[in-house]
Amino acid sequence: MDFDVESVRAQFPALQQEVNGRPLIYLDSAATTQKPKAVIDAITHYYQCDNANVHRAAHALSSRATSAFEASRQLVADFLGSPDPAQVIWVRGVTEAVNLVAYSWGRSNLNAGDRVLVSTLEHHSDIVPWQLVCAERGAEVVAIPVSDEGVIDQAAYDELLDERVKMVAVNHVSNALGTVNPVKEMVAKAKAAGALCMVDGAQAVAHWPLDVIDLGCDFYAFSGHKLFGPTGVGALWGRRKLLEAMPPFFGGGEMIDRVSFDGTTFNTIPFKFEAGTPHIAGVIGLGAAVKWVQSLDRDAAAAHEAQLLAHCDELAQEIPGLRRLGPDTNRIGVFSFLLEGTHPEDLGTLLDQQGIAIRTGHHCAQPLMSRFDIPGSARASFSLYNTMADVEALFTGLRKVQELFA
Ligand code: PLP
Numbered sequence: 001m002d003f004d005v006e007s008v009r010a011q012f013p014a015l016q017q018e019v020n021g022r023p024l025i026y027l028d029s030a031a032t033t034q035k036p037k038a039v040i041d042a043i044t045h046y047y048q049c050d051n052a053n054v055h056r057a058a059h060a061l062s063s064r065a066t067s068a069f070e071a072s073r074q075l076v077a078d079f080l081g082s083p084d085p086a087q088v089i090w091v092r093g094v095t096e097a098v099n100l101v102a103y104s105w106g107r108s109n110l111n112a113g114d115r116v117l118v119s120t121l122e123h124h125s126d127i128v129p130w131q132l133v134c135a136e137r138g139a140e141v142v143a144i145p146v147s148d149e150g151v152i153d154q155a156a157y158d159e160l161l162d163e164r165v166k167m168v169a170v171n172h173v174s175n176a177l178g179t180v181n182p183v184k185e186m187v188a189k190a191k192a193a194g195a196l197c198m199v200d201g202a203q204a205v206a207h208w209p210l211d212v213i214d215l216g217c218d219f220y221a222f223s224g225h226k227l228f229g230p231t232g233v234g235a236l237w238g239r240r241k242l243l244e245a246m247p248p249f250f251g252g253g254e255m256i257d258r259v260s261f262d263g264t265t266f267n268t269i270p271f272k273f274e275a276g277t278p279h280i281a282g283v284i285g286l287g288a289a290v291k292w293v294q295s296l297d298r299d300a301a302a303a304h305e306a307q308l309l310a311h312c313d314e315l316a317q318e319i320p321g322l323r324r325l326g327p328d329t330n331r332i333g334v335f336s337f338l339l340e341g342t343h344p345e346d347l348g349t350l351l352d353q354q355g356i357a358i359r360t361g362h363h364c365a366q367p368l369m370s371r372f373d374i375p376g377s378a379r380a381s382f383s384l385y386n387t388m389a390d391v392e393a394l395f396t397g398l399r400k401v402q403e404l405f406a
Contacts, residue, residue, distance in 0.1 A: 002300065003384070011036040011037050013037060014026075020353050025356040025393045026386070026390075027381060027382065028359050029206070029226075030333060030381030033226055035228055039289045042287070050064040054280055065280055068284045072284055072286055076290055081212050086269050087269070089270045089273045090278050090279070094123075094126070096234070097234060098126050099129045099249075106130070106134070107136070107247075109166060111137060111138065116142070116165070116169060117169070118143060118168075119171070121152065121177065121181070122200070123363075123364045124366070144160060145371075149326070151330070154182070166195055167195055167197070167198065171202065171204075172201045173333070174203065174326075175202065177368070183217070187217045188216060199217045199219070202221070202222055202226050219242075220236075220238075221234065227286070229289030230286065230289075232279050248275070251264075296384070301384040304384060308390075309333070309335065311391045312335045312394070315394075316337065319339070319399070320402075321341060322398070324337045337378055337379075347360060350397075350400075358379060359378075362376045363379060
């Protein structure tokens with residue numbers, strides 16, 4: 001079945017605008033996706049009709065808000081393939097999810113001499129929290145190297161996996177290069193070595209259906225804003241036994257069973273990890289985003305995205321001095337590159353003047369940039385609402401920039 005990109009695009013109000021007198025070409029979806037009207041309407045509806053705090057009051061608005069809030073949890077649980085919605089914890093995004101696991105699990109399980117393996121492809125949010133907790137516990141963060149193509153070196157990974165490794169943290173897809181990592185195999189190896197495995201799904205969730213049980217991981221995290229949902233909300237999925245054994249991360253209202261000055265007992269999961277008033281509108285918006293994405297033919301959407309990237313790679317060959325980063329295959333959503341004679345920052349500004357939004361810089365992946373001995377790159381990133389015309393506009397734009405510098 002063909003993917004009807006025009007009818008999908010029409011549902012995104014922000015894509016209908018002009019920027020600098022040109023129709024917007026939005027190629028920064030790896031940073032954040034645009035939001036369909038269904039998500040915007042769900043958030044507006046909550047604030048206009050149901051606005052109340054959740055889980056606390058007996059009145060109608062609170063009951064409606066709580067129902068919508070918990071319905072979103074079920075939607076996300078189904079989306080991830082979780083057998084139980086209680087295993088889905090609301091967080092602000094992947095950054096908070098990694099901090100939650102690093103501190104809650106790490107403080108009680110990491111000891112002097114232990115190791116956390118992270119790939120060189122990781123976003124800073126999947127490196128720094130591990131560094132902080134390892135420094136506190138006398139443990140060590142060790143990087144799994146990547147090849148010149150930007151692929152995790154599996155032989156090196158095998159060698160690093162010894163009894164000192166207690167956790168492997170790896171992203172499903174690299175935000176800087178688009179590399180799709182063989183996480184299922186990596187999880188299996190980690191488990192065989194007696195380690196846990198946490199997968200950062202920030203760049204994967206918008207591209208294909210997921211099944212955390214099939215992946216076999218212990219924790220999986222994603223951010224709502226990269227899945228057509230609002231900013232400031234995301235989900236951490238974890239294995240029940242692990243979550244139940246982990247101490248709370250934040251203390252406050254909602255996460256308790258009983259509080260007294262003689263000692264406090266805690267709520268069951270997921271509430272043990274959800275102190276304070278949550279981002280209710282965000283959670284409801286995220287539920288709407290999940291519903292929206294699941295209403296699509298996801299195989300057709302993935303095929304459409306693969307065609308966009310293939311077209312991009314094809315056109316790139318016609319641009320002299322363009323160096324593409326990342327692997328030829330097993331890559332999704334991201335076209336990361338350098339253009340000879342042009343600084344990525346200038347490139348970003350000059351493309352913006354033509355209405356084309358890309359991202360430039362280190363993409364919060366400085367260790368990876370160091371690996372390639374570059375300060376940063378230009379990155380065009382695609383989502384299911386992009387068209388072949390968007391890809392062509394990017395290359396027309398790049399040619400114009402080259403003419404300026406000729
Ligand atoms: N991991 C990856 C691969 C990302 O691309 C990002 C954001 O760009 C993050 C983690 C952090 O996500 P957030 O800022 O939503 O917490």
